[in-house]
Amino acid sequence: MSLERLPPLREALAAHGLMAKKSFGQHFLLDLNVTRKIARLAEVGENEVVIEVGPGPGGLTRALLETGARVIAVEKDARFLPLLGEIAEAADGRLTVVEADALRVDEAALLAEAGAAGGAIVSNLPYNVGTPLLVKWLTGTFTPNAMTLMFQKEVALRIVAEPGSDDYGRLSVLTQAACEARLVMEAPARAFTPPPKVDSAVVRLTPRAERPDAARLKALERVTAAAFGQRRKMLRSSLKALGGEALCERAGIEANVRAEVVDVEGFLRLADATSNPPPLAGEGDREAVEGA
Helix, strand or coil: CCHHHCCCHHHHHHHHCCCCCHHHCCCEECCHHHHHHHHHHHCCCCCCEEEEECCCCCHHHHHHHHCCCEEEEEECCHHHHHHHHHHHHHCCCCEEEEECCCCCCCHHHHHHHCCCCCCEEEEECCCCCHHHHHHHHHHCCCCCCCEEEEEEHHHHHHHHCCCCCCCCCHHHHHHHHHEEEEEEEEECHHHEECCCCCCEEEEEEEECCCCCCHHHHHHHHHHHHHHHHCCCCEHHHHCHHHCHHHHHHHHCCCCCCEHHHCCHHHHHHHHHHHHCCCCCCCHHHHHHHHCC
């Protein structure tokens, strides 16, 4: 059977007796016009390798395969494995289904097993793990070629938010430090089965040429967690445990402002300042004596 001859998604779900699980944050995209648009926005093509998380019944999977891409689908819910297996049979070896928890999977190892040096991530992310997965991909050692990801709209807005806006926060800084971020598509709740209580949106993330290394991003995580954890306080108070006013001074940041007005470059300077604390009192004198 070819991809074109696969049954419609609703029929496939009914044949396997499958329904979305609320505990897994599942909401299915069954409209192939929507999934094909996401595949186009992902800009993947012939023989490119794509990792898809939470494929469920395989609507987006089918659209990605139609581009000629090779897909590695990571699915935690074993109920969908037989249905995804049928798609794999129709895909001429271009679909590999991996039963695993995406929060724990080693993406680099999956790509190596597929004989690929790199790959993109394209996914309609389960709502309950979307943000943890993004943070994992932003701060880990694996760097995707690009990411095209669907989130709840409110999360997508936080990802692309600019300093000074209500949506600007920790996720904005972490994402934009590592990637160019654009909101490329919105999807109303009615596009999903079952419809969620909120709308969704797709963001396109492209790694920056000078992406901060893992250690710098981990430092950025610590700083933003502290700063936005008490976002109504001034930095000299919210960052007190990390150095407060002295830390801001070393980074060249005004200590009497709130986190929401500090741009990404400012937060990177704060992260660098936490990694390079000043010498202890008298330490410079000792070094001078020892070097004499």
